[in-house]
Amino acid sequence: MFDYTPPPALLAKRIILVTGAGDGIGRAAAKSFAAHGATVILLGRTTSKLEAVYDEIEKAGHPQPAIYPLNLEGASPNDYEDLANTLETEFGRLDGLLHNASLLGTLTPIEHYDIEQWYQVIQVNQNAPFLLTQACLNLMKSSREASIVFTSSSVGRKGRAYWGAYSVSKFAIEGLMQILADELEANTTIRVNSINPGATRTAMRASAYPGEDQKSLPAPEDIMPLYLYLMGPESRELNGQALNAQ
Numbered sequence: 551m552f553d554y555t556p557p558p559a560l561l562a563k564r565i566i567l568v569t570g571a572g573d574g575i576g577r578a579a580a581k582s583f584a585a586h587g588a589t590v591i592l593l594g595r596t597t598s599k600l601e602a603v604y605d606e607i608e609k610a611g612h613p614q615p616a617i618y619p620l621n622l623e624g625a626s627p628n629d630y631e632d633l634a635n636t637l638e639t640e641f642g643r644l645d646g647l648l649h650n651a652s653l654l655g656t657l658t659p660i661e662h663y664d665i666e667q668w669y670q671v672i673q674v675n676q677n678a679p680f681l682l683t684q685a686c687l688n689l690m691k692s693s694r695e696a697s698i699v700f701t702s703s704s705v706g707r708k709g710r711a712y713w714g715a716y717s718v719s720k721f722a723i724e725g726l727m728q729i730l731a732d733e734l735e736a737n738t739t740i741r742v743n744s745i746n747p748g749a750t751r752t753a754m755r756a757s758a759y760p761g762e763d764q765k766s767l768p769a770p771e772d773i774m775p776l777y778l779y780l781m782g783p784e785s786r787e788l789n790g791q792a793l794n795a796q
């Protein structure tokens with residue numbers, strides 16, 4: 551596991567948006583950021599799941615979060631503009647952006663990959679992070695120092711048979727991360743990095759590896775040290791890096 555012990559108030563006063571915040575790693579990240587003092591914006595497609603995370607954060611006495619239901623598959627550029635405008639009005643800036651939501655699609659040879667599903671996976675995993683980042687950049691420039699974190703995968707760093715659109719989208723995410731890191735380095739205080747969470751006990755992992763003993767895997771909460779480190783001030787100098795949470 552990435553070795554880092556965060557101070558309790560690591561993210562005090564930071565405004566952090568998490569996509570896919572209703573379940574799995576995104577849910578753990580949102581709760582963990584809030585527990586370290588951040589105001590989190592919970593974005594996802596299933597409102598009831600976002601509400602459950604909201605309630606947990608509130609009950610724990612952490613800063614009051616906000617919910618932003620959005621289906622990244624159908625969202626238009628206007629929807630991202632609306633989101634950025636809402637954040638501007640409510641908070642005036644954005645200090646952290648965790649691109650976490652993604653779709654697995656099916657594990658199928660390219661020869662037989664369903665074309666509709668290809669578009670769907672690329673839309674959610676690749677186009678949505680581009681659109682969301684573009685819409686939020688101005689808000690992030692208003693932060694003293696902001697952090698963009700993309701979520702990759704081992705198949706985003708080395709291709710593997712049958713991982714299809716999911717793998718291709720994660721390679722694209724690594725590319726987007728590198729390009730943005732290079733573009734933003736000179737004239738902004740925004741840093742951009744990617745995380746490969748590694749095998750983690752979530753619904754997505756269970757559907758990719760149905761025969762696996764889920765209990766043998768780390769829980770989403772266990773992999774949070776790297777997420778916290780990247781959102782906090784101590785990673786200020788880190789830019790353009792592809793990192794592993796485990």
Ligand code: NAP
Binds near residue numbers: 569751
């Ligand atoms: P998960 O349990 O399936 O959670 C994914 C989250 O993304 C869910 O909250 C889901 O919403 C949301 N989401 C999916 N499609 C969406 C859409 N169209 N619009 C808005 N939200 C959407 O997956 P996870 O395992 O936590 O994965 C989190 C990230 O880590 C992903 O980027 C994944 O590729 C990456 N990753 C995971 C592992 C692993 O072992 N778990 C390994 C490598 C990389 P709903 O709850 O409403 O479905």
